Each structure stands twice: as structure tokens, then as C-alpha cells.
Amino acid sequence: MVEPTQDLNNQNRGKIIRKILIERKKMSPNLSTSQIAKEWDVSQATLSRIENGHDNISFEHFFRVLQSSGNHKEIIEHLEILEPDLFKSYKEKMGHISDSIVISDDQSRFFSDREFFKIALITSNENFPITREYIKSEFGNNGLKKVDILLGANVLKEEHGMFVIHEKFTMKQLDLKKCLLLLIDECYDENKIGTGENWLSLQTEAVDKEKTMPFIRAELQKTFLKIKEKIYSREFRGKDTIFIGMVTDIVKGHSNKGEVI
Helix, strand or coil: CCCCCCCCCCCCCCHHHHHHHHHHHHHHCCCCCHHHHHHCCCHHHHHHHHHHHCCCCCCHHHHHHHCCCCCCHHHHHHHHHHCHHHHHHHHEEEEEEEHHHCHHHHHHHHHHCCHHHHHHHHHHCCCCCCHHHCCCCCCCHHHHHHHHHHHHHCCEEEECCCEEECCCCCCCCHHHHHHHHHHHHCCCCHCCCCCCCCCCCCCCCCCCCCHHHHHHHHHHHHHHHHHHHHHCCHHHCCCCCCCCCCCCCCCHHHCEEEEEE
């Protein structure tokens, strides 16, 4: 973990990002700088400059790379010391995941893999511990084989015949996106609309994004936290694994992405 210091400034932010980049490449040695840049939603030129020793990076872009790379704990540590006002704002916006670890690429890939994602999600819920008997009844012997692979990858652990997750976790944004798309593609049943079992809505409009997006994010955040409070309560506990997806972004062309710092 990158240790924050009192004299952190725009000259050594590049060193912090460079260290995270080195650790990322150690975890996935087959990934190129170009591929990591796409994963972190920055241009290849930007990341190459950092990799080659360019350290003069604005706080805004420093924050962006940390957030895109999934380093939420590092963000909190740096913000608390250096930018108290931004720290407060970040805790309000991202508090729902700030206490979660970001699982490794080797682990998170199961949640964005069409062959594994359902079993990975079902066995990692907190309200209803899953047994081998349940997996066999739902997925057969092939499901048990996949569970053993998840155990071997340290995604799960088995205690007293039940599967539990090691720690509360989250995934990097790219993996979350893939997982949500898989859930919609394979689990959302449009034939049940109106039955009270599911819901889907889409809204687009031309707005001032600087005013509108912070408002939408804040409202989604409040709703998400309220939903979490309910589904983790004793009243709502059960064995049915559901999914809730919340997303908002700008409708934009490819040319608007990947600007150089």
C-alpha cells in the first residue's frame, strides 16, 4: 500500500501512480500499458508518461487514476491528510465501498465470466450461506466443480459445510460493468415486467452535466444505501439472490475519452 505523507504534492503523485502501475503489472504480467490505460480510463500516452518518470500530475487526475484503478483505501488515506474538504465529500459519495477490499484480477474475473458469475455471486452473499447440496440442486455436479475452483482461487472459503466470503469486497469498475451486463443479459426477465418481481427504466435528456450529474449521483447514493440497509435487515433475509444495478453517465462519442494529462 502506498503510504501518504504530509508533503505530498504534484511532483510525487506520479511516483504513487507509477508504484500502483508496477504492482498492477506484477499481478497481471501479460497486460500491456495500453491495456491498463484502457482499464483505468486514461490515455496510453498519459500512462506511458507516468511510467517513464513524468511526475507533475494535477490532484484531479491523480484522484481519477486512483479511483479508476480501484484504490479506494489509498484515496481515503491521501485525502484525509491533504484535502480534508474533498475527503469529506468522497466519504459521502463512496462510503458504501470504502470499507471493502478490492479483490485481485484473478479473483474478480470469475464475477465477469459467463461460466462462473452466477455461482460466484450466489455463494458470496452474506444473508444466506450456501451449501454444497444447494449448489448441486441448482447447478448439478458441474456447479460443484466450479465451486471447488472458486475455493482454490480464494474467492470463497468453506466453514462447517457452508460457503462464506473471506472479506467484504468490491471489484474494479471494469469488472463491475461486465458483471452487471451479464446479469441483465442472462437474469433480467422482460416477461415478468408488471408482476412486481423486477423493474427496468431508462431516461436520457440534454442537461448541464456540471449541475445534473452531482445531483443524480447523490440521489442514487442515498437510494442505494437505503436499499442496502433494508436487504441486510433480518426482516428481508431469504435464500433468493437478487441483483440491483444503478448506473448513470454521459452519452458521448469515443473521441471524448482518453484525453492526455
